[in-house]
Amino acid sequence: MAPIAGYRRPFLRTQPDYLWPPYRSSIKRAPSKPLVYLPHTLSEVTGPTFEKEIVDVKACDLTKQHSAAPLGERIIVSGRVLDEDGRAVRNTLVEIWQANAAGRYLHKRDQHEAPLDPNFSGNGYTLTDSDGRYRFVTIKPGEYPWRNHVNAWRPAHIHFSIFGPAFATRLVTQMYFPGDPLLPFDPIFNATADELARKRLISNFDWESTKSEWALGYRFDIILSGREATPMEG
């Protein structure tokens, strides 16, 4: 095979460190030894691909997965998945999960005293189109308390999982909402040192996708690692 072009490494401070003591769960789970640098091989520049057949059309509308509509404010969350060169990442799997409008997850370990909603499961998935676009209809998730520190509250957020073209581009992140007063106090959001990188985790209110008489739109673009221009030499 011809030499392989790897994927780019993150810009300084734009990704969180593993050990971030303000986020208590990282203390016993972060590796203590330095990571071992590994140039990308065929194993890292390939990765799973998913076909349209696996994607249920209903999976991108979280308000239509049950017999009635869920409670809460209906919203449209859309955007594009791009690489660092601005190129669309096509046909890639985007998965989301979230709390309901009251800030409760449909999960046995979520003991927050807020109601479950029988009409809301809180998960969705879709494939990006040929322009890298995705679109979900959901409800705005509630904020909720957690036990990280005294009076700790998570800002409203939606979890996102994206594969991209290769094992090297796999990303799991969280999308936040503009103007959320809890953001400055959230250790997870603030784990990324670079301020601009942090701000890119906040979606933008979007007139373009807002649907009259129906739902507000939020836009969240996701950028995956770009490819090195030149193949690595052996």
Added chain:
Amino acid sequence: MSLQATSSQTVGPFFKIGFDWLNRNDLTGPGVTGERVTLSGVVLDGDSKPVPDALLEIWQANSHGKYAHPDDTQEKPLEPGFKGYGRIPTDDQGRFRITTIKPGQVPGPDGKPQAPHIVVSVFARGLLRRLVTRIYFPDEPANAGDFALNQVEPARRGTLIAKKSGGQAGALEWNVILQGAEETVFFDC
């Protein structure tokens, strides 16, 4: 135009809501060739406590050493029944079990074939980014010359190599130790 990759954030404790629909802990199926292996293990934290809210994702070549991906241009056969992707959450005891086949060798950047291996992403509450590691196979002569294993100090290479477990053919044990003296090797990748 140069954009910057979006920051990673933790999967948190409730990722099963979003991920369970695609769980896959058995990669074998009709028409899949190769030596069947079962990888069992546990994910442990820095206090050696099991991690019940971790998720492994694996990616591997088929038994011919071919990835089901367009960037693998090797002239080797694809098997329609083998996709090479697995997604395995840990159970309440932090345990996992994967049934698959031992992959064939794929080329390495030094021109030599890499030893058979599976690449692994580890996600968990507490991990702000995924961890990346590899699973290698016991009694495999190619391990000695493997490109990635040779990036690792010899004393730690063993954390990447599964061990034979019990007497059953193909039964292997491989654990993920997130932190501590026996910490698994994780790659900057």
